[in-house]
Amino acid sequence: MDSPADVLGRGAALLRALAAAEPDGAGTTAVARAASLPRATAHRLLTSLQAEGLADRDLATGHWLLGPELFLLGTAAAARYDVTGQAQPHVLRLARTTGESAFYSVRRGDETVCLLREDGSFPIRSHVLHEGARFPLGVVSAGLVVLAHLPDAEVEAYLDRSDLAAEHGPAHAPGPLRERIAQVRRDGWALNPGLIVEGSWGMAAAVFDASGRPVGALTLTGIESRFAPARRPDLGALLLHEAHALTRATT
Structure with missing residues (x-):
């Protein structure tokens, strides 16, 4: 079983891959490749990120995108890092x-x-x-x-x-x-x-x-x-x- 640190690291890698794919997003296979993860693992984690609002999916294309919750988190962090x-x-x-x-x-x-x-x-x-x-x-x-x-x-x-x-x-x-x-x-x-x-x-x-x-x-x-x-x-x-x-x- 993956440790919490492993899961967080893989989730962060997926978010970075999604950021690199903006604004059009990318399919599961492409995101998995960019994050150096097996496709099944990437899909499972992307689905979890979507449930938390950290990732989103375009139903027309199937492409994964950054989620709306990241905008809210980024706004909160902007005062310190922007x-x-x-x-x-x-x-x-x-x-x-x-x-x-x-x-x-x-x-x-x-x-x-x-x-x-x-x-x-x-x-x-x-x-x-x-x-x-x-x-x-x-x-x-x-x-x-x-x-x-x-x-x-x-x-x-x-x-x-x-x-x-x-x-x-x-x-x-x-x-x-x-x-x-x-x-x-x-x-x-x-x-x-x-x-x-x-x-x-x-x-x-x-x-x-x-x-x-x-x-x-x-x-x-x-x-x-x-x-x-x-x-x-x-x-x-x-x-x-x-x-x-x-x-x-x-x-």
Whole structure:
């Protein structure tokens, strides 16, 4: 029999999988795969979560979605944890200044989670990031810039316990990833040259807490032609300026 801790851990994994599947949701098999659970176990736990209002199911599609009770819980927790109000002016300024889509993501354990998005005036969008999207550290520009600003010992421990290449391709193997980390440390900002979706590029700068640890990232994304080499230093400087300003505002 599963211990209460096992059940809670599996339920949390399912909720994270549902968050990643928003806004359209996903079927039981896809949610189970994302949570690394057997399908029967996932279905049993999803049904229990639905009974508590933590999950919901679209009767037309059969897709599972986050439930209404999570909105109420999130509202209660917002006073302690919500940083989007402080981040929003910086994200909006980046979008208006550059014309690109701008984002704020936060670190949660071994992942970054996108909390905020503002679209700029350029009509072609990149859709890799969206509110609620989660990526492992080292993946997309936000995850890369956060990882690069961790101490070497933590970086190596993370690479030892992760297999990013299996899911995200050989460019995320430890060797190439270490090279990109070194480049981030030289530049101050991170570049994702279309490694997740071909032609969809991104740049990010880290936001820090009072102790100097990376807690999140501001990101710009767009099509490849908008991130030409001649433009990158200007975009990097804008990202660093806003990231430093947000760090000062939150510490």
